[in-house]
Amino acid sequence: MVFLSIVNYVRARGPDEIWRKRRIFKLAAHYIGRRRNCYSVAVRNVHRALVYATKARKLKKEDMKELWDTRITSACEQHNITRFSLKEGLERANIALDRKSLSDLACWEPRTFECLAAVAKQKLELDGFVDGVDKKHPTGVNLNLKDVMLDAWLKERKN
Template sequence: MPRVKRGTKRSDRRKKILKRASGYFLTKSKLYQAAQEAVERGLKFAYTGRKQKKRQFRSLWIVRIGAAAKLNGLSYSQFISGLKKAGIELDRKVLADIAVNDAAGFTALAQQAKDANAAAKQVA
């Protein structure tokens, strides 16, 4: 029975890791073991970073909406509550975009939110 040769599997695997580590500092981009540790660590940070990005963007949108709502005499929570009562289902990403790029449109939404809040107070 002939002996089993590795072929290119080992070098391919090492090359893949070293290619991912290109641009890393000193031995992290040159030596396989150091590169492997650095790449695994980087992938871990990339994974958590993708989750954090979603949180950070949501809080950015909330800040933008809150600032625009303040200009229209409402707090953020009053504005969101009024929109829900008015039956307007726009997500925060869209609301933030409207707040930044279309002040008149946001003012109209804020007025609807105010009206819905006032109507809810009269009922209660």
């Protein structure tokens, strides 16, 4: 478009408006009715949806942390150790595993988690650590490091 005077140039909104509206309409493509076709309605609904999406990303992280903690706690109860004791024992044994890794082990590799719990318990006994933080008394099987070692498992498999 060629403008011979500055007045006509100022009044023309140009291609910027087309692309701005197109971006909003693209985000509103799955809506129904005027929410999809009318720009003034679509822009409100798209902005609201983007706000919800931003909040949901933070909530998803919190939900995952809660799920991982629940899995770790329930696996610890099976092996008669509290979650705090497990974390403290692994930390003292220089085993650095985060929540997600521990929960995956608890779900998909229970034998490995059992060995980690036994190592943590053994390390706490060697250090003379008394768990005074968690007042819960876990109900589960008492672990002994010798019971979950590879040699004992191999002997069991041969018999």
